[in-house]
Amino acid sequence: MTISKVGIIRRVGSDGPRAMAEELVAWLAGQGVQTVIDEVRPDLDLLVILGGDGTLLHVADQASRQGIPVVGINLGDLGFLTEVGREERYPALAAILAGDFVVERRMMLKARLVGEQGPSDWQYALNDVVISKGNLDRLLQLPTWADHEFITNYRADGLIFSTPTGATAYNLSAGGPIVHPALDSILLTPICPFMLDSRPVLLSPETRLTSRLIAQRHTDVKVIVDGRIVWGMQGDQAVEVMASERALSLIGSPRKGYFEILRNKLGWGSLAAKGPVVA
Numbered sequence: 001m002t003i004s005k006v007g008i009i010r011r012v013g014s015d016g017p018r019a020m021a022e023e024l025v026a027w028l029a030g031q032g033v034q035t036v037i038d039e040v041r042p043d044l045d046l047l048v049i050l051g052g053d054g055t056l057l058h059v060a061d062q063a064s065r066q067g068i069p070v071v072g073i074n075l076g077d078l079g080f081l082t083e084v085g086r087e088e089r090y091p092a093l094a095a096i097l098a099g100d101f102v103v104e105r106r107m108m109l110k111a112r113l114v115g116e117q118g119p120s121d122w123q124y125a126l127n128d129v130v131i132s133k134g135n136l137d138r139l140l141q142l143p144t145w146a147d148h149e150f151i152t153n154y155r156a157d158g159l160i161f162s163t164p165t166g167a168t169a170y171n172l173s174a175g176g177p178i179v180h181p182a183l184d185s186i187l188l189t190p191i192c193p194f195m196l197d198s199r200p201v202l203l204s205p206e207t208r209l210t211s212r213l214i215a216q217r218h219t220d221v222k223v224i225v226d227g228r229i230v231w232g233m234q235g236d237q238a239v240e241v242m243a244s245e246r247a248l249s250l251i252g253s254p255r256k257g258y259f260e261i262l263r264n265k266l267g268w269g270s271l272a273a274k275g276p277v278v279a
Helices: 015-030 053-066 088-097 257-268
Strands: 004-008 032-038 044-052 070-074 104-105 107-113 122-127 128-132 139-146 149-156 158-162 186-191 201-203 208-214 223-227 228-233 238-243 248-251
Touching: 004 015, 015 032, 015 044, 015 070, 015 088, 032 248, 044 053, 053 070, 053 248, 070 088, 107 158, 107 223, 107 228, 122 128, 122 223, 128 238, 149 158, 149 186, 149 228, 158 208, 186 238
Parallel strands: 004 032, 004 044, 044 070, 070 248
Antiparallel strands: 104 248, 107 122, 107 238, 128 158, 128 223, 139 149, 139 208, 158 186, 186 201, 208 238, 223 228
């Protein structure tokens, strides 16, 4: 892949990304590469994200729609998606310009709200779609189906529909499993369920999930897509979630593997292993 034009997306509200963007514009110009700032356009060959995972999530829909690969330079705290550290930005970008990189295909979800007026437009998520009870002091009742098969009536603070990429986000906080991002699947995780036997479920990416809200006297229920409140949900409305037909092309750090990132970000034991036993 020849890279001749790069878009640089800066985290909003911080001087650090602004100064780093200026440095990268000058460095890329020295490599014969044109740049644009804070735009996602179809003529771009690469998007460079300066910020944290939230900044990358903000442009994931547009990048996947245009088919533009993304690399994240982590200026935040965790950085599961923005894997490249600020100190390795130039070696990483030099490797990318030289063609020495691997593109990971990251599955996305699409969701819509369905009610008496018909379905809404689809919204797209790289991490998750969340039904949240907001400020309600009572549990939600969310009967949920996988295709046409009834799963259960979840009595919980909400539900998380997650991709494997989002498994280390809200899903993990709610007790859901870590799923390797190479495995296409949809995770369904209840938030603080009333019944202890309401466990997370891992489903095929071909599954269409439907969760209906049973009407309550007071309604303050939100549907959140990758951290953005998209809809208020009323009684007897439903949320449909399924795998998107498009994916995000993500370029990770050339020096870090997936489990190294997990060890560093989650504080797993750092005792170096000699390697697997070979029979």
